[in-house]
Structure formats: C-alpha cells, structure tokens
Amino acid sequence: MTPEKKNQRRLRNLALLSLLLLLVGGTFAFQAFNQRAINDRIRENIPGGRVHDYYNRDTENKDVFVENYGNVPLMARIRLSEFMEKRSTGDTDFTPIVNGTIRDQVNTWTVMRPSETNLNTRVGDSAAFNTYANLTFGWPRSGQDAPWFMPTFNRDNQDLMTASAGHARDWITSTATDGVTDGATHPGDGTDAYWSSGDSFDNSGPVWPGEEVTHDAAQNLQQERAPMTISQWAALPNNLKVGNFWVIDHQTGWAYWANQLQAGESTSYLLDAAQMTAAANNIPGEYYYGIHVDGQLISPDRINDFLAADGSFTHHDDLSDFLTAVQNGSIDNNWGNPGPDDNVQPDQINFSIMAPGTIFTMAGEQYRYLENQGGRNHLIIRNHAIVNVSWNNQNTRLNQWYDTLDPEVQAMVQPVSDSFVTGAVPDADVTWSDPARWVPNNLDNFPEIAADVTTVVSTGTPRAFALSLADVARLSGPGTAFTGRLERLAADNAWWWIRTPGASGYAWLINTHGRLLATEEVGLSRLSGGIRPALIVH
Numbered sequence: 422m423t424p425e426k427k428n429q430r431r432l433r434n435l436a437l438l439s440l441l442l443l444l445v446g447g448t449f450a451f452q453a454f455n456q457r458a459i460n461d462r463i464r465e466n467i468p469g470g471r472v473h474d475y476y477n478r479d480t481e482n483k484d485v486f487v488e489n490y491g492n493v494p495l496m497a498r499i500r501l502s503e504f505m506e507k508r509s510t511g512d513t514d515f516t517p518i519v520n521g522t523i524r525d526q527v528n529t530w531t532v533m534r535p536s537e538t539n540l541n542t543r544v545g546d547s548a549a550f551n552t553y554a555n556l557t558f559g560w561p562r563s564g565q566d567a568p569w570f571m572p573t574f575n576r577d578n579q580d581l582m583t584a585s586a587g588h589a590r591d592w593i594t595s596t597a598t599d600g601v602t603d604g605a606t607h608p609g610d611g612t613d614a615y616w617s618s619g620d621s622f623d624n625s626g627p628v629w630p631g632e633e634v635t636h637d638a639a640q641n642l643q644q645e646r647a648p649m650t651i652s653q654w655a656a657l658p659n660n661l662k663v664g665n666f667w668v669i670d671h672q673t674g675w676a677y678w679a680n681q682l683q684a685g686e687s688t689s690y691l692l693d694a695a696q697m698t699a700a701a702n703n704i705p706g707e708y709y710y711g712i713h714v715d716g717q718l719i720s721p722d723r724i725n726d727f728l729a730a731d732g733s734f735t736h737h738d739d740l741s742d743f744l745t746a747v748q749n750g751s752i753d754n755n756w757g758n759p760g761p762d763d764n765v766q767p768d769q770i771n772f773s774i775m776a777p778g779t780i781f782t783m784a785g786e787q788y789r790y791l792e793n794q795g796g797r798n799h800l801i802i803r804n805h806a807i808v809n810v811s812w813n814n815q816n817t818r819l820n821q822w823y824d825t826l827d828p829e830v831q832a833m834v835q836p837v838s839d840s841f842v843t844g845a846v847p848d849a850d851v852t853w854s855d856p857a858r859w860v861p862n863n864l865d866n867f868p869e870i871a872a873d874v875t876t877v878v879s880t881g882t883p884r885a886f887a888l889s890l891a892d893v894a895r896l897s898g899p900g901t902a903f904t905g906r907l908e909r910l911a912a913d914n915a916w917w918w919i920r921t922p923g924a925s926g927y928a929w930l931i932n933t934h935g936r937l938l939a940t941e942e943v944g945l946s947r948l949s950g951g952i953r954p955a956l957i958v959h
Contacts, residue, residue: 467491469578470682472499472716473570476589476695477611478600484568484613485692485714486641487682488584490576493720494681496747498727499691500674500715502530503550504598507708515709518549524598527713532674532734537652540669547674553701554710557694558648559667560641567643569616570687571608574624574631582630583716587611592713600709606630613694644689648676651737655795658900659776663746667691673734680747681721721748738796742773749774761787767829772799772958777902780804784827787912791902794957798835798877802888802955806911810951812918812928812943815887822954823885833958836881843889844869847924848939857906858936860894870921877957885954890921890929893937906935916950 469491475484487497504522506515515524522529531549533556536542540558543551560567573584585591586609595604607629608622609615620638627633648667662679666689669676678688695712719726724744728736749771759765761780770783772790779790791800803822810818823831846867854862864871873889888896897903909931911917921929923939932938933949 467578468493468495468718468720469576470495470497470718471573471575471584472714473573473584473586473607473687474589474591474714475570475586475607475609475611475615477587477613479588480612481694481696482587482611482613483692483695483712484570484611484690486570486688486690487678487716487718488570488573488687489682489684490573491578492684494683495718496721496724496727496744497678497682497688497716497718498675499717500676501533501556501692502527502674502713502715503533503547503554503711504530504713505550505553505708505710507704507706509704509706512706518553519546524709524711525596527592527596527598530711530713534674535650535669535671537650537671540648540650544671553698553708555694555696555698556692557696558690558692560644560690560693561647567641567689568614569618569620569638569640571616571620571622572636572639572687573607574627574629574634574636575606576632580630582606583714586615598709598711600711639685639687641687642689648691651739651743652795654679654743655739655793659793660900662743663750665689668743670737670740672737673731675727675731677727677743677747679743681750724748742793742797745771745773766827767833767958773797775799777896777900778904778908784830786826786830789902791896791955794876796877796959798957798959800875800955800957803953804912806913806915806917806951806953808915808948808951809946810918811946812930814946815918815920815952818952819885819887819954830956830958831883834883834885835877835957835959836879836883837875837886837957838878838881841873841875841886841889841920842869843873843921845922845924846870846890846939848927848929849924851937851939857934858938859906860897861890861937864891864894873921875955875957877959885956887918887920887952888955890919890937893919893931903935909935911950911953917953918951 471488471490473486473488489495504524506517506524508515519531522531531546534543534545534547536544575582582593583591584607585605586607588611590604591606594606595602616638621635623635625633642665644666645664646666648669650669650671654668664680666679667676668679676691682688701708727744728741758771762782764782764785767783770781775790777790777792781788787804788801789804791802793799807818807822844867851861852863854860871891874891903909914933916930916932918928918930923929926942927939928943929937929939930941
C-alpha cells in the first residue's frame, strides 16, 4: 500500500471515529414502534370433591376425610349417623338401642351429636351409643406426619359416589346393611396406614370406578388443631379461628372444615377409628353396629346452602360467623370491611371477621371493636371520649348519646341489664399483675366486682353503657382489644370513666397513661377526658 493511500485510510478512520464520538457524546432521537406480545389462556373452573371412607371391621380402623380433586376451592362438611341393635341368645328379633330407628332405613339412624364441651361424649338420643362404641376424632398421633391416601379415580363431579375402601360401602353401589355385602369403590383394605409415600395404583380396566390412569399416593393436610365443637371454636383467639381442622356444630352434628379446601388438597381425618367397647363385646348374643357418613361440598360463594333449615335441628348461633370467616379466609385481617375512616352503614360491615381492636366508622360515629361474644353478638365502644362529663353524670349522658344514634344502629343494639350490680372496691385494695396498674390480679376477692361482666340480658333494655372494671381487665392483654396501655386510651389520648365505684366519693377510670386507678372524685369534669359509650350489637 502506498503512503498516500495509507494516509487517506487513516484520515477516513479518524473521520469515522470522530463521527462515533459525536454520536456517543451528543443526543439523538429514538423510536421503537409496536413492541407487542400476547399472553392468554382458556381455563374452565371445575369444582370437584370426594368423600373418602376407609374402614376395616377387623381392625376397627375408620378414616373419614374429604379430597378436592378439582381446580377451585371448596368448603366441606360431614355428618355421621349411627345405628345399633342387639339380639339376646334365643331371641328372634333384634332390638334397636334407639327407639324408632330401623337398620334398612338410614334416614332414621341417629345423628352423632357430641356435648358442647367434649366430642367424646354424645348427648340426646346419641348418648345411647356411649356405652357401646368409641369414636376417635382427628389425627391424635403426636409427632407423626400426616397420613397418605390414594386420590380418587372418579372425577365426575356429578357423581355422588364416595371413595369407599376396605369394608366401607358406598351408599350408591350398595344399600345393604347386613355387615357382609361389599360396596367398595376405591382400592385399599381399609386398615390403618395402608398407603405410604411412593405408592401408586394403576386403575386400568378399570379396576375401580373412574378414569383408567395411574395415581400416586398423596398426603392429607396436617391437622393444626384437634377437632372441636363450635362453642370451643368461638373461644379461640381470632387469629386461630381459620385453619386446617374440623369444627362440629354440636346442635346439628355437622362437622365443618375450618378452611377453604384448595385444589389438590385433602383434609385431615375427621374420624380415625370406631372401636367397640367391652360392653358391646360382652353382649350375650349378637349385635349390629353401623356408621353412615353424609358428606356435602359447596363453592365458597354458597355458604347460605349450609345455613339452610335442617329438619328438626337448629344451627348454632355462631355458624354464620364461622362460615363467613372460612369464606373470607380469615377472621383476623378485617378483609372486606371498610377502613377506619370510611363512614358506612351497619349493613356494610362484617363484624364476624373483625379482630379485637379494629377501628371502624359506622353511621357517623367511630368505634373500636372489642370482642365477639358469640351468638352473633359483638361488643363495641365509641373510639372518642365524650369529654367534660363527670362520673356522677355518666348515665344521663350515655342515654342522651344513645338517643341520637342512627336508627339503623339502634335496631342492632342488644338489651343489657337495666341496673348493673357493680359492687365497689377502693383503689388501695386492688393489687396488680405489674407496676403499671395494667390488670388487677385479686378481683376474685371481690365477688360483685368480678361478676360485673357485660353480656346480653333478654329482659333488659337496648342501651349504651360504661364498661366495668372486670370488663376492662378481661379485654386487656395479648390477642384482645387492648393489647397495651396506649390502646386503652380514647382517641386523642383522652382518659375515660368506667362504671365501677371506688372508695366513697371516688370511681375507677383509665387515665391518660392507660392505667386503671380510682383516685379521682366522682364530680371530676375536664376537657381532657370523660366517658366512652359501649354497645352490644347483633
């Protein structure tokens, strides 16, 4: 290459480099038209659930649970009915242990209804079975992983057949009640822990009703709490009321799964065994004993189906709150309720899912939610104090405030006692669980004080009232409406009277530090505090 061409090329390269530097160092316009993408799908929501009943009469194992094989959540309930009859040696006829029940007519069998406080004790007509059969509820095996099962092959959601294994008989395939006839619809011999991790079953043929496919064993959900009655459920802290466990309405016998059952999930066991007692085994002759399992599944938007009239049975008052909590997925997060400053009417508020301490505004008044008292009754208190009111004028001012409430609110208010038996206790006589005068620890020494707890009294009057010393004490602490001293203050850090008298001429109040004390005279009236009307609403 000649020196001249070499110089020309170098000049051209320098010119290109100069142009590049200009582009890098300067600004320039940019456009990128029509960058587009599509992400779409067609999805059919298919609900599907199956009740599983694994039973072996030789070992007395009895596993009852629900599987959701669809792709949308379900809510589930199961009701057990029992029948037993016995015949002494030499007799011709059997005699049922519950009059009017007939072996071949399952609709006459006795609904299993436990006592309000103990699942293991039946009541009413059901009590006749306490002597002869013990039912084991839940998965009472501490430290063990949840059991395994074989998912149903029958995925026809219009088919009401159960997945019955071993000596269990599906009612559609066999209505026999002779204790011998087969009616199984599902693989397995019904013994305890028949299936385990890694098992599979090929249903080609098909061997059992349903699809000709191979399924792998799956695991039931781990039981978070033992099965309980709905009254025991109501006593749980709100943050524990929704979860993977069974709740039995002891008035109707229906057992409800306390959570939405998600796609692909299976509940823990409602029942783990049905064992005959020594009394049954010592009957001089023979007996027949059977359990009927009735399962019902709904989508979460249909909870009214579970609240429909149920023959001669009456649903527990807390069932509506329970089903609403399951429907919403929580009773603790106030899901679906308005914010604290959103002024709404009562029909826009779902009290059953409110956590204690929740602030809400209803018909122009702001309140703090205190507690669910059961029976759809809820204790609430005005969030702001009505200031410059003395303890002596408390009742008069409470009545005046109540008379100004919105009629829709007044229509919800439940009656309380017309005259509270408050007792009286001087400040100096009360001892405390801590130096901050947070919760008294000796109220039991003053029976009238301890007994002055506000509840619905049907013979009383719907009205506003002041809380008692016992009310404040039980509403203070972890998981309650008043988790700390600051939560006990009215809005704007105002102090407020309660209804309990102290020494003569004095009364109890919550001071500006959230402490309980009775060192102020009953005629005290200041702008820094006053009264807080409370209500029980239904």
